[in-house]
Amino acid sequence: MLYEELMMDSGMLTKFKVFKRITQINQSDISITQLSEELSLNYQQVFIIMNEINHDLAKVISTHPSILQKAGKIDSTNLLVTIDEYRYFLLKKSVPFQFILYFLNHDSPNIDDFCQRYYVSRSTVSRKMLPLKRHVKQYNLRFTYTEANLIGDERAVRVALFDALWLGTRGTIWPFKSVPREEAERLAEAFSEYFPLSRTYLGSKELPYFAAIFLCRTRKKIFVSYDERYDFLMQDNPYYDFERLNKELGPRQALPPKYTKGESSFIFFLAHYAPFYTLDDDPSLSQTLHDFSIRPNSVYELVQEFLDYAKINIFKKEPEVLDKPVLIGNLLNIAFTFYVLRQPFPNLQKLVELPRKKKKADELLETKIQVFFDEKVKEKEYKFIYTIKNPLVKMFKSVLLPVYDKPKHSEHLNIGVAFEHNFLLVRRIYQFLNDLGFVDSAPYQEELNEQYDLVISSSLLPRKKYPELPLYFWDLSYDEEELADLYRTLQQLFEKKNIVQE
Numbered sequence: 125m126l127y128e129e130l131m132m133d134s135g136m137l138t139k140f141k142v143f144k145r146i147t148q149i150n151q152s153d154i155s156i157t158q159l160s161e162e163l164s165l166n167y168q169q170v171f172i173i174m175n176e177i178n179h180d181l182a183k184v185i186s187t188h189p190s191i192l193q194k195a196g197k198i199d200s201t202n203l204l205v206t207i208d209e210y211r212y213f214l215l216k217k218s219v220p221f222q223f224i225l226y227f228l229n230h231d232s233p234n235i236d237d238f239c240q241r242y243y244v245s246r247s248t249v250s251r252k253m254l255p256l257k258r259h260v261k262q263y264n265l266r267f268t269y270t271e272a273n274l275i276g277d278e279r280a281v282r283v284a285l286f287d288a289l290w291l292g293t294r295g296t297i298w299p300f301k302s303v304p305r306e307e308a309e310r311l312a313e314a315f316s317e318y319f320p321l322s323r324t325y326l327g328s329k330e331l332p333y334f335a336a337i338f339l340c341r342t343r344k345k346i347f348v349s350y351d352e353r354y355d356f357l358m359q360d361n362p363y364y365d366f367e368r369l370n371k372e373l374g375p376r377q378a379l380p381p382k383y384t385k386g387e388s389s390f391i392f393f394l395a396h397y398a399p400f401y402t403l404d405d406d407p408s409l410s411q412t413l414h415d416f417s418i419r420p421n422s423v424y425e426l427v428q429e430f431l432d433y434a435k436i437n438i439f440k441k442e443p444e445v446l447d448k449p450v451l452i453g454n455l456l457n458i459a460f461t462f463y464v465l466r467q468p469f470p471n472l473q474k475l476v477e478l479p480r481k482k483k484k485a486d487e488l489l490e491t492k493i494q495v496f497f498d499e500k501v502k503e504k505e506y507k508f509i510y511t512i513k514n515p516l517v518k519m520f521k522s523v524l525l526p527v528y529d530k531p532k533h534s535e536h537l538n539i540g541v542a543f544e545h546n547f548l549l550v551r552r553i554y555q556f557l558n559d560l561g562f563v564d565s566a567p568y569q570e571e572l573n574e575q576y577d578l579v580i581s582s583s584l585l586p587r588k589k590y591p592e593l594p595l596y597f598w599d600l601s602y603d604e605e606e607l608a609d610l611y612r613t614l615q616q617l618f619e620k621k622n623i624v625q626e
Contacts, residue, residue: 126601127291127475128211130256131218138165139180140214142173144599146191146200147207148606154198167196174198181205184213206584207599208294215292219244219252224288226272228340229301233272260284263470277465278341278348279390283397284470285337286330290544291475294583295329300336302343308336314372315391320400320408320545324567326583327400327545334394338387347383348390353464356421357396363411364392397461398471399454399523399547402567409453416456422505423459427452430520433496438489438528445527454547458519462512473522473548476600489528490521522548526555537618540568542581549600553580556607562618577617580610 128140141163146154160170174192181188184205191202205213215221222242227233239246249269257267265276265284274281289299298305312322312331321327341347358364366388370378379387401409416424431452435443445451461469494517500506501513509516539557543550550567557565568579568586579586579595587595596613599606 125255125259125475126478127287128601130259130475131215131220131288131292133218133252136214136218138169139173139177140211142170143177143210144207146198147203147597148599148609150200152199152201153193154200156196156198159198171196180210180213184209206296207597208296208583212293212297219249220256221288221292223249223253223267223272224274224285225299225301227274228285228337230272231344235269235272238272260470263468277467278346279393279397279465280470282334282337282341282348282390283394286333287470287472287475289337290330290333291472295326295585296583300340303336303339305332305336308332308339311335311339311372314368318392318395318408320395320403320406323403323406324545325542325570325586326581329585330545338391342379342383342387347379348386350386350389351393351464354389354393356419356423357415357460358389358392361415363415364388393464396457397469399457399519400545401450401453401457402545402547402550404448404450409449412453412456413449416460423456423463426463426500426506427455427459429500430455430493430496434492434524437495438492438524448527451523451527454523455520458516458523462516462519463508466508466512468512468515471548472544472546472600476549477552478601478603486521486525489525490517493517493520493524519548522551526551526558537563537577537614537621538575539563539565539614540572540576540579541565542568542579542583542586543598543600544582553598556610557614560611560614563614577621578614 128137132140142159145159145162156167156170156174159165159174160167163170165173178190178192181191181204188204189202191199193199219242223238226238226241230237235246235249238244239249246269253267260266260274260276263276263280263284265274265280267274274284293299300308309332312335316322316328316331319327319331321331366385369388369391370384373379378384395408396412401412403409416427431446435446439446494513497509497513497517501509541550541553541557543553554565557563568576568581570586570590573590573593576594579593580598581587581595582598582600584595584597586593596610598610
């Protein structure tokens with residue numbers, strides 16, 4: 125289920141979809157008839173929704189011009205409110221979103237107080253929370269109401285909370301009333317060297333959210349325990365500084381010794397819990413490859429055995445593609461996370477990517493990876509794979525697919541990609557761009573603004589800072605029609621760039 129489907133009721137979700145579509149079209153004469161046909165709604169429904177959206181825009185910006193025109197037309201070029209801002213405007217009235225913010229930001233949260241504050245009944249809360257409850261259940265998490273909270277493995281809890289708050293705001297506002305942004309930014313900066321996120325545009329903005337959630341939870345005396353499965357990586361490893369946390373928190377906020385190790389290890393675990401690596405020269409990637417390879421451990425052995433298998437059975441004609449540090453580092457992170465947790469784990473990818481029909485290349489690759497893990501699970505050392513084999517296979521496939529199905533290409537356009545820092549989120553757009561045959565794409569860097577033909581971004585923050593930047597907004601939950609729109613834009617840019625000047 126997509127994020128908005130978990131957080132919004134049906135009426136709210138329809139408004140968001142209509143707003144999203146008029147943002148994408150960006151024309152001065154969009155017809156309501158056209159919208160109703162595209163979105164499978166009748167004319168009257170779209171007319172009413174557009175009037176509501178027009179009214180909402182004036183609430184966000186009091187001087188916002190009307191986007192409604194005569195003869196059933198809409199002028200989306202008049203939009204001053206971004207899709208991120210409108211999503212957040214709607215979510216402020218969403219019970220699931222309100223509930224998460226409530227129990228994070230209040231000292232003694234409980235259902236009666238929540239209902240009183242937000243003028244809702246217990247039955248309404250229970251009903252509107254149902255999709256989100258079902259979603260978190262797959263990670264063995266559950267919401268409680270007498271004492272309002274999300275409980276389960278606290279590591280999964282914090283990642284699930286991050287996903288909910290980041291996707292609801294995309295960095296446009298600071299949702300943590302109990303934690304000043306500056307405080308979270310300082311803590312994030314203190315540990316930034318461990319995180320590949322810190323070296324990319326949106327990734328550096330995600331880290332303070334993780335830090336704020338850390339501070340919210342620990343101040344409520346909700347702590348993470350140390351996991352002995354970290355030992356081979358973190359024990360007696362000077363790279364992981366277990367003294368740094370309390371030094372940064374200072375004597376007044378320092379954690380008791382029995383909690384410091386667990387909380388510090390969780391921060392280090394977060395640096396590995398997803399396939400974060402996208403840059404070959406990332407120092408944290410080099411450190412990961414070093415640390416996993418010099419100490420005996422099942423994770424490194426599993427990945428190496430898989431790569432040996434893949435070079436013979438999957439990439440026989442080009443085995444060298446499996447020697448890429450980024451690919452190996454991402455496989456190590458995935459294997460490490462499943463080795464430690466031994467259950468599915470929250471991730472942004474599932475909340476933003478629309479289900480797609482499986483292609484032959486996907487199916488064939490997945491089958492070959494499945495064969496490897498079907499054999500591995502028979503070995504005593506890898507029996508833990510049995511319960512998480514399916515998600516593990518899919519994650520490995522997601523990392524390998526871009527190099528498995530990559531044609532030869534010649535690139536001409538210089539494209540910057542500013543997405544949330546997660547390999548599984550950016551892999552599809554990179555694969556799409558590379559498959560075109562005339563594109564060079566890489567993570568967006570502000571200092572290269574003058575060199576870009578286009579910046580494709582899931583946030584409009586770069587445009588706010590650089591109004592002249594050629595930016596193409598790309599919602600992470602895109603569909604095939606939007607890929608066609610992007611292709612047309614890129615094709616036009618390519619032709620323009622290659623016109624011979626007389």
